[in-house]
Amino acid sequence: MNEGIENKVILITGGSTGLGAETARLLAGRGAKVAVAARRKDRLDDVVAEIAAAGGTAKAYALDVTAKDQVEAVVASVVADFGRLDVLINNAGLMPIRPMSEVNTDEWDQMIDVNLKGVLYGIAAALPRFLAQESGHIINLSSVAGIKVFAPGGTVYSGTKFAVSAISEGLRHEVGEKVRVTSIEPGAVESDLKFTTSGAAAETVLDFYKQAIPAASVARAIAFAVEQPDDVDVNAIVIRPTAQQF
Numbered sequence: 360m361n362e363g364i365e366n367k368v369i370l371i372t373g374g375s376t377g378l379g380a381e382t383a384r385l386l387a388g389r390g391a392k393v394a395v396a397a398r399r400k401d402r403l404d405d406v407v408a409e410i411a412a413a414g415g416t417a418k419a420y421a422l423d424v425t426a427k428d429q430v431e432a433v434v435a436s437v438v439a440d441f442g443r444l445d446v447l448i449n450n451a452g453l454m455p456i457r458p459m460s461e462v463n464t465d466e467w468d469q470m471i472d473v474n475l476k477g478v479l480y481g482i483a484a485a486l487p488r489f490l491a492q493e494s495g496h497i498i499n500l501s502s503v504a505g506i507k508v509f510a511p512g513g514t515v516y517s518g519t520k521f522a523v524s525a526i527s528e529g530l531r532h533e534v535g536e537k538v539r540v541t542s543i544e545p546g547a548v549e550s551d552l553k554f555t556t557s558g559a560a561a562e563t564v565l566d567f568y569k570q571a572i573p574a575a576s577v578a579r580a581i582a583f584a585v586e587q588p589d590d591v592d593v594n595a596i597v598i599r600p601t602a603q604q605f
C-alpha cells in the first residue's frame with residue numbers, strides 16, 4: 360500500500376490495454392480505487408477481474424471519449440459509485456503514422472477527436488468537480504512527439520501531442536493552485552499503439568518499436584506523480600528507452 364495512492368479514486372481512459380491497463384494494475388496494487396474506461400468492455404472486464412483477483416478494487420465503464428456526453432456520464436457514474444474522483448488520467452489515444460502527402464483525413468479526424476478532443480472532454484467533466492472540492496489531479500498522456508515533431512509520418516500525431524502538452528501547461532497555470540496537472544511524455548513503449556499504423560509506414564513503425572520499454576515503466580512514472588503530497592505537483596515527466604534518440 361502507499362500513502363499518496365491508497366484510497367484515491369482514479370479514472371483512466373483507454374484502460375482496456377497498454378499503458379492504461381498497466382497503470383490501473385499498478386495503482387490498484389498500491390491501494391487506489393480504479394475506474395477503467397474504454398470502448399472494448401470485454402477487455403476492461405479482463406483488467407477488472409485481474410485486479411480483483413489480486414485483491415484490488417476496480418470497475419469498468421464503457422466509453423468512447425469522442426462523445427462528450429459519454430465522458431460526462433462516466434465521470435458522474437464514477438463519482439456516484441465511489442463517492443468522489445481524485446485523479447483523471449486522460450490516456451486514450453491512437454497513432455496512425457502516414458506522410459501528409461497521402462492525405463488521409465479520416466485518420467487526422469480520429470487523432471484530433473481521440474487524442475485532443477477526448478482529453479478536453481475529460482477536463483470538461485472533471486475540472487468543475489475538482490474546483491468545487493478544491494483538490495484533484497489531471498494527468499494527460501502526451502509524448503516525446505509532443506516535444507519534437509515526429510516527421511515524416513507523425514506530423515498530425517505530433518500536432519495532437521503538442522496540443523496536449525500546451526493544454527496541460529496552460530491548465531496548470533490557470534488552476535494549479537487547487538488542481539494538480541501532469542503531462543506524461545513517453546518515447547517508445549510496448550503496447551498495441553504501434554498497430555494503429557497501417558499502410559506503408561507500418562513496417563518502419565514496428566522496426567522503431569523494437570527498442571520499446573515495458574508499459575510498466577510509464578505506470579511507475581504516473582504512480583510517482585500521483586503519490587506526491589498535495590503541495591507537490593509533478594508538472595511533466597519525459598521517459599524514453601535509453602537507446603532511443605528521437
Ligand SMILES: NC(=O)c1ccc[n+]([C@@H]2O[C@H](COP(=O)([O-])OP(=O)(O)OC[C@H]3O[C@@H](n4cnc5c(N)ncnc54)[C@H](OP(=O)(O)O)[C@@H]3O)[C@@H](O)[C@H]2O)c1
Binds near residue numbers: 397425473547
Ligand atoms: N506506446 C507508446 O509508445 C506511447 C508513447 C507516447 C505516448 N503514448 C500515449 O499513451 C496513450 C496510451 O497508448 P498505449 O500505448 O497504451 O496504446 P494502446 O495499447 O493502443 O491503448 C490505447 C487505448 O486507448 C483506447 N481508446 C482508443 N480510442 C478510444 C476512444 N475513442 N474512446 C475510448 N478509448 C479509446 C483503447 O481502448 P478501446 O480500443 O477499447 O477503446 C486503448 O485502451 C496514448 O495517448 C498514446 O498516444 C504511447
